[in-house]
Structure formats: C-alpha cells, structure tokens
Amino acid sequence: MHPTVTREEVERLAxxxxxxYNASESVTTGGYKAxxxxxxxxxxxxxxxxxxxIAMMPYIDVGV
Incomplete structure (x- = not known):
C-alpha cells in the first residue's frame, strides 16, 4: 500500500x-503480487x- 505505487513497480518485484524462488529451489512458486x-x-x-x-480471500490458497 502506497499512494504512488505503479503497476510496473509491482511487475518488477514479481x-x-x-x-x-528459482535460485533457492523453493517448493513454492512464490506468489502473486498486488x-x-x-x-x-x-x-x-x-x-x-x-x-x-477480505475481497481477495476467495483467491488465496493458504495451503495449511
């Protein structure tokens, strides 16, 4: 959450x-950014x- 965050900034982060995650050979694929x-x-x-x-909960797989 930031007033000036841009889509491009989040894409670079992702x-x-x-x-x-690839370098650390993680079993997860990372996750989505928003x-x-x-x-x-x-x-x-x-x-x-x-x-x-709350709005994102249907899309979040907590994988417990």
Whole structure:
C-alpha cells in the first residue's frame, strides 16, 4: 500500500521474486503480487487493507 505505487513497480518485484524462488529451489512458486494505491498514512488505511484482504480471500490458497 502506497499512494504512488505503479503497476510496473509491482511487475518488477514479481519478476525479481520469481528469480529468488528459482535460485533457492523453493517448493513454492512464490506468489502473486498486488497493488493498493492508497496512502498508508490515511486514518482509514487499515480498513482499506482489511477490505482488500477480505475481497481477495476467495483467491488465496493458504495451503495449511
């Protein structure tokens, strides 16, 4: 969560993490990256994050 985060920034992060997981021979494939373009210092930032996580729950495989 950051007010100026860009899609390109997250794509570069995801690509770098893919190299990391490949180099460490991880059994997982890494994971997805997401953007919340919002001011993390805003008074309601926690609620924005909470709503985002609730919305993403159907897509998250916790694999416990």
């Amino acid at each position: 690509e770098a993490m893919a190299y990391k 953007i919340i373009s919002y001011d993390y210092k805003a008074p309601d930032a926690y609620e924005v994050l909470r709503r985002f996580l």
